[in-house]
Amino acid sequence: MKDRVYFGTNTKMYQTAAQTVEYLRCLEKRTRDLADGIAQRFVIPSYTALYPARRQLDRMGSQILLGAQNMGWEEQGEYTGEISPLMLAEAGARLVMIGHSERRHTFHETDAQAEKKVRCALDHGFRVLLCVGEQAQERQYGVGAEVLRMQLKIGLHQVRAEETDRIWVGYEPVWAIGVGGVPAPTEYVEEKHRMMRETLMELFGQAGARIPLLYGGSVHLDNAGALIRCDAVDGLFVGRSAWDAARFDTIIRKALRAVL
Ligand code: 13P
Numbered sequence: 001m002k003d004r005v006y007f008g009t010n011t012k013m014y015q016t017a018a019q020t021v022e023y024l025r026c027l028e029k030r031t032r033d034l035a036d037g038i039a040q041r042f043v044i045p046s047y048t049a050l051y052p053a054r055r056q057l058d059r060m061g062s063q064i065l066l067g068a069q070n071m072g073w074e075e076q077g078e079y080t081g082e083i084s085p086l087m088l089a090e091a092g093a094r095l096v097m098i099g100h101s102e103r104r105h106t107f108h109e110t111d112a113q114a115e116k117k118v119r120c121a122l123d124h125g126f127r128v129l130l131c132v133g134e135q136a137q138e139r140q141y142g143v144g145a146e147v148l149r150m151q152l153k154i155g156l157h158q159v160r161a162e163e164t165d166r167i168w169v170g171y172e173p174v175w176a177i178g179v180g181g182v183p184a185p186t187e188y189v190e191e192k193h194r195m196m197r198e199t200l201m202e203l204f205g206q207a208g209a210r211i212p213l214l215y216g217g218s219v220h221l222d223n224a225g226a227l228i229r230c231d232a233v234d235g236l237f238v239g240r241s242a243w244d245a246a247r248f249d250t251i252i253r254k255a256l257r258a259v260l
Contacts, residue, residue: 006235
């Protein structure tokens with residue numbers, strides 16, 4: 001029995017500000033009744049959507065948590081094209097995602113950069129969703145566990161145990177994400193989540209047992225129930241299948257029915 005279940009989406013580089021506001025309006029209308037239950041909802045839109053999204057959520061009195069897709073590790077400086085924690089806080093983000101697979105592999109971000117970003121995000125009062133995941137070739141070589149442990153140990157290197165109540169971890173195997181992605185088998189997800197839980201406890205003791213571990217990568221209507229039923233899975237982090245509010249609502253309810 002889980003006492004909290006996490007359901008979120010990252011809209012990647014897809015929805016404009018206007019589309020995000022409309023999406024949030026629909027999602028809140030459909031899922032408002034879940035606000036007092038065990039479900040924690042979150043949405044991570046593009047930077048330019050954050051401020052209008054914040055206003056829309058506040059206007060509706062919504063508890064959907066608003067997140068940013070990335071963040072620079074300095075407050076200001078000569079970092080053209082980056083976004084500062086001050087700017088994200090001003091725009092109304094409460095959560096920052098760090099180390100998404102597309103940041104790591106399309107934009108070549110490193111574990112050491114993730115480490116600096118995690119530290120900086122905590123210093124500015126954000127919750128952090130650190131994403132980790134092994135690539136197909138690393139899985140074939142049988143080094144998935146090593147890759148995940150390294151990403152966790154470096155990314156969370158500067159986090160103190162008493163700060164872990166603001167840390168979430170998203171496990172997104174790179175080969176499972178996006179168009180052409182293959183959803184990870186539930187036994188595989190369970191095995192990797194257990195291993196990551198052990199790593200988190202090695203790093204933070206009992207506090208590591210409470211860090212939410214979310215699965216992402218081709219989550220859809222037909223696999224959401226089985227994935228969330230895994231003991232070691234605390235939430236679902238959904239891309240494409242969540243970008244229609246009605247479909248995301250159905251996924252969330254299906255998953256909740258599977259665990260309640
Ligand atoms: P998909 O659900 O579209 O595979 O995307 C997952 C993801 O990357 C969420 O961050």
